[in-house]
Amino acid sequence: MIPQISQAPGLVQLVLTFLQSLKEQGFTGDTATSYADRLTLSTDNSIYQLLPDAALFPRSTADVALIARLAGEPRFNSLVFTPRGGGTGTNGQSLNQGIVVDMSRYMNRILEINTEQGWVRVEAGVVKDQLNAWLRPYGFFFSPGAVDQ
Structure with a gap:
């Protein structure tokens, strides 16, 4: 069973479709679309703030490869992805308004x-x-x- 995806403000159908497709293809990590989760990842150790559309927390290199493979499909060409470690960067490099791929939870x-x-x-x-x-x-x-x- 696929968990219900939050309809938090700012989500677009293409992001929701990507997340659904990711789960259908065997993604074992977590996804986050709630406003609270997105707000948590909207800052890092810089002065900047950008609210992402969603966050992915892969559990393995296979999950990361699946994200990249699916993102490479023409229907998802307009989505933007940013990798994130501990969010300790001071220049806002882990922030975007697209999908954050947070490696710190499991990897x-x-x-x-x-x-x-x-x-x-x-x-x-x-x-x-x-x-x-x-x-x-x-x-x-x-x-x-x-x-x-």
Whole structure:
């Protein structure tokens, strides 16, 4: 059974159709369309605020791939998607008026560390403070502005 989707202000039929199609194709994560959920994701660590049409919380890379595959269908070309981690960005980069794909709810695991080579593999929803707390016993930390090399 597919859960009832809220008819919160501002939702357009195309977004509702996308969410329905996503569930029908096996999306295992959560969807959020209530005004309260959308308002929560309308801000980040910046001064900006944009109310999204909906939010998706994928549980796996398969869910992320399904979102991308469905979004690539011509009927959904006008939808806008933005990935979101912890919402700690200071420039509003995790905000949009379309669909926010929030990775922090389920895809926030630290998967592997290689202390000899000095790298760690994480899921997209891991935030820096979480990572640094996990790395501390190994004598490592992830500095602000660090980049993947």
